[in-house]
Structures are given as C-alpha cells and as structure tokens.
Amino acid sequence: MAYKVVAKPVDGSEASWTVSWKIVGHESKQSFQSADITFEQSSAPVDFALHDAGVRVFLESAKGDRSELQPADLGHPQAFEFLLETLEATGEKGPRAIKLVTPHDKGNIIRSDIVPQRMQDLEYIEKTTAFAQPLQLFSGEEWTASTEFATLFKSSAGVIRLRDIPTTQITDAALQVLESELHNRLPTPLVVAGLKRRTIVFLEGSEVLPNRGGCAARFYGAAESLGIDLVVLAVEGHWLQGSEYAHWRKAFIPIEFGFDADFPSRIVAAVRQYDGPVDGILTIFDSYQIALSIAATELGLPTEPTSAYEVATDKYKMSAFEGRKSFVAASAEEAMKIAQTEDLPWPIIVKPCRGFGSELVFRVDNIEQLAAVAGRMNSARHGTEFVIEHYCDGPEVDINFVVYDGKILFHEIGDEDPKSAEDGSDSFHERDCCSPTELPKPEQAVLHDSIAKTLNRLGFRNGIYHCEARVDDSTVEWRRTESNAPELVPRSTHSSRPPSSWLIEINPRPPGCNSSDVIETTWGVDYWAVLLSIRLHDSDRVRAFSQPYRNGPQYFADMIFISAAFDKSKNGVWESGEVTEELVQRRPDLGRHISKHLTFMRKGDSMPHPSTGVNTFVAYLNVFSRRSRAHVLDIAAAVRKELRIEYS
Structure with missing residues (x-):
C-alpha cells in the first residue's frame, strides 16, 4: 500500500514523505x-523540525484523505517517537526502511524486548526498539495487504530500522537479508x-553500582522484560533500597x-516478612548458595x-570429588607440614577453597615458593x-551449561588466553577469552562429556x-603471533596419554557480566533470562531462551579483561577517564568491532597493587x-595496545 505522511x-x-508497505509472506509454522x-522524502522546507512544538502528523491516502496520527494510535509510547526519528532520518540521499515484527500465534510475549535482544550487532541495522510490554497478549491475527499503517505499529512486538541505503533496489535486498536473519535468530x-x-526473592550479594560494573543492569533488566517481580534481600543501606533503582524491585x-x-x-525469616506469594528464591553469589539452598528447602x-552446592563451592572438595x-x-604451618610429609x-596450584575472581x-614450583605464598x-x-593440588598446564577454557530436568539444552566453550602466571608472573587473573x-x-x-557426568553425579x-577446566595432555598449545596475539597450534611434544578433562571449578550460576554479554551477542542466549x-520451572521459556542462533555463532568474539598494571612506587x-569510550571515539576503526565495553574506574579512584593478589580489573x-x-x-591485541x- 502507498500513502503519504505529512507533518504540518x-x-x-x-x-511530506511517501510511505509504502508490504506484508512479507511466511510459513504456517513460523513464529x-x-x-x-x-519512507522516501517528497518535500521538506529548509530547517524543518518535526519535534517543534505544535507540529501535527497526518496520514494521507492516495485520494488525498487525511487522518491525524496521535501517539496513542501507534500503541507503545516509543512507537510514535520512533516514527518521527525515522522521518527525520529520511533525507535527500535515498529511502529509509523499517521492518515491523509481531508473533504469528496468540499468547503472551515471552519477553518484551525479544526483538532487540536477538538482533544485536548486525552492521546494516541502525536501531531496534521493543514495542511490546512485559507479558503482553498478542492476538496472532494475520497481517494482510489491507492491514492499516497504524494497526501494523500497534500490533507489533518490535521494529528494526536499516542504516541509510542509497537506492530502493539495495534497500529491498537488505530487507530480504534481514528477513532471513529473523528466521535465523528469533x-x-x-x-x-x-x-x-x-x-522471585533475590539474595543480592553485590554492592557494586550498575555503572561501575557487575551484572545488575542485565539481571534486573531481564526480570523486568519477562514480567517477573523481584523481592530483594540485601544489607541495610544498599543502593537498591533507595528510590533511584526502586523500579527494579x-x-x-x-x-x-x-x-x-x-x-x-535469617533468609527464611526475611522471606516470610514479605506479604505476598513467592514462586522462587535465587542468588548468583557462590558463597551464599549453600545457605540459600537450606532456606529454600525449609520454605x-x-x-x-x-550437598551439590557444598562440593561445587569448595575447591578442595571439588578436586577430591574428581x-x-x-x-x-x-x-602456612599446615602447608609446610604437608610439603614435608x-x-x-x-x-602445584595454591588457592583459597572458597575463593572468587582468581x-x-x-x-x-618448589617448597621455597610455597613458604612465600x-x-x-x-x-x-x-x-x-x-587447597594444594597439581598444576595442569593444558589449554584452559570456560565451558558453560544450561541444564533443565537433567538434560543439557545448550553449552558453549571459550578459550582462555594463557594467564600472566604462565609467562612468569604470579597472577592468574583473566586476560582474554575467545569464542567459539x-x-x-x-x-x-x-x-x-566429562563435566556433564560430574554435574549429574553431584545431583545438579x-x-x-559456569565451569572452568583445562585439557590435560592436549594435542594443542598456545603460542604468540607476530602481533603478539595468542593462537592454539599443534603441540611441539606429544603425550602418550589421550587428552582428558581437568575440571578446575563449577560455579553454579552464569558467568560474570561481560562473559554473559559476549555469549548473548555471539550465540543469542541470554543466561539471565x-x-x-x-x-x-517455566519450561516453555527455558527452552525458548536456550535456543542459539540456528546458523551458529554470528561471529568470532573475544572478551578483553583489563587489569591494573603499575609500578610499586606509585600509589x-x-x-584516566573512561578509557574504553575514549578509545572507541579516537579509533572508530577499532570501535566498529567493539560490541560492549565499560571502564569500572573513575578519576581519583584507588586500587591495590596487583602483587597483593586482589582482583584489580579496571x-x-x-x-x-x-x-x-x-x-x-589481532583486534584484541590492537585494543590493548591503544588503551591510554x-x-x-
């Protein structure tokens, strides 16, 4: 259909802008x-501004009949604003195109932001916006050639706008590619x-503000989009107790x-203080899993x-279990006695039984070093x-499992860059993790197979x-390229033993924020949802959210962890300022390859020296x-080099 949008x-x-739309054919089993x-600009006065006070927007038919468009006509509060932004972006260079998406069936939306959540990091997409409300009921009514412009917006779950494309022919081709990506991703x-x-009652163990790192924005945002209310248990004075983030709980x-x-x-008593139904209780902090499990059982x-948490959250018990x-x-006295007897x-590796953050x-390597550490x-x-145990020098990985009703619905593996301790220093802090x-x-x-059996034997x-492991007697090893990037290559010396799994730890939770983010953008699976x-035990949504992109990972990805590095003579x-944002602005050639980033520190912040062993991620x-x-x-190596x- 062809109409005009007129701004008066x-x-x-x-x-005015010419606007035309068509319904894309679809299969009956399609979701x-x-x-x-x-949109194509027909006429526009010099310095015309759609957002000026008093501007009215009309839809004009081919016969010249006009009907005024009000924000409420398009449904979601963001829909009208999205339309105005699209009209403003449609200039003399060529047409602009958008794709509206809605469920094919009747029911409640599984998450309100499902369209933008699954369509991340496509280079030809300029913007995606959710039009659905949490748990919104969609009718599943068929869109046809006679469906009106406003109805399309009002019944959509989300919208995608393509980047500026010079010709109609190229626009049509891009829309076809986008349609195939919807099939791949949704x-x-x-x-x-x-x-x-x-x-859900959530035992909140972190006091890190959302803009300083942590997983809060992703976790609470996922709950909001799923229509899940959170009752937060946290220390008195926690930032979630105030008004700024009250909408999250x-x-x-x-x-x-x-x-x-x-x-x-105390957990049981706190839950019973809440005057309302409770459907579940949860924490993502390893050190509180045992107490929470005991409380959940009583409730x-x-x-x-x-018993599974008691083993998984204790590195000595986990090693013995393996x-x-x-x-x-x-x-130190007990350690030296062990070494002598x-x-x-x-x-060997020496590490806290209930440690975190590496x-x-x-x-x-010897008894003298043991005495020192x-x-x-x-x-x-x-x-x-x-715990004191043998050091396995095989390639290290992060391997994450989604387990439901005892079955693995999804798993993925990322290669951990060799730690600096493997190059002679004393730090095992994360550096990079490349996936797949x-x-x-x-x-x-x-x-x-080995870790899946361990999870099952534990009773999970x-x-x-979120598991960390090495491959003992691997056939590959790490070496550095000319750009100082690590790569896995065939091992220079071969073992007579077959490769085996050396499980380091099981964390009964998703990986940390940036790790979960990169899995979401690479595979499409949002671990928080x-x-x-x-x-x-929402089986339908568990299985839907565990589905990766049908064509596999959309790209090769690398998580870069930046740790503090300064001379002991300094304080x-x-x-610096926000060094990651500064890099994106200064080096757009690198910035176009950066999906997400965050600087945790602010000018004037103090941190301990890395030699203390304390986590100093910045x-x-x-x-x-x-x-x-x-x-x-190579991009990761260049990014590290360019950070100031x-x-x-």
Missing part, C-alpha cells in the same frame, strides 16, 4: 510475521498462552549476611541439592582454608553452570570479527 507546523510549509515499510515460540506475573527487605549457622534462618521452594590428589591447609605433585591463586592465604575475603573454541573436536567432546538437574525461567590512583571490552578468529585476536591508562 503551526506556521509555514508542511513536509513471527513481518511487514516492510519504506526463537520458537515467541508467545506462550497463560503467562502471568511471578515473584517490588520490595526491599534488609538482611544481615554472614557464614554463620543462623544465616539460612518449600525449588532448589538444587544442598578423584585428584589434593590437600587442604588453613595456615607428602609427595607433592610439583608444580584472587590469591598462585603457581608454586602460604602466608598470604589467610584472607578475610576468602576464608582461611586453601578452537580446540580439536574430540577434545571439546571430552570436556563436555536445573541451572546454569534462562536462569530466571529455570528457577520458576595506585586512577588518573575495564573490559568485548570485541568481534566476522572475518576470522585470527582477525579478532595512567596511574599516580
């Missing part, structure tokens, strides 16, 4: 239907009949945290076995006990499990390439 100011000449709308189903608001209940025997009872809410020779100590499998993890292990952050993995297929299968049947749905004061960047894995690693960081 209070005074002066009006502007969505779409409409392509093209999950099935998009709607589920009978979805209702549910309530339905209620806030202060609670005293701790590792004492009474903590589960009659779904949980995984407490059948490895390992030792536990709670002091036991045949330690040198080289803090206080050391490779030790053992005295540093008594940490208020991680407890007194630490380049490990040989047989070694990927060894990791998958529902959840997301999956986690929330699992806790509610560790951050003298920023992260997720970079990608559609060309090759080697290309994305100063300390005093």
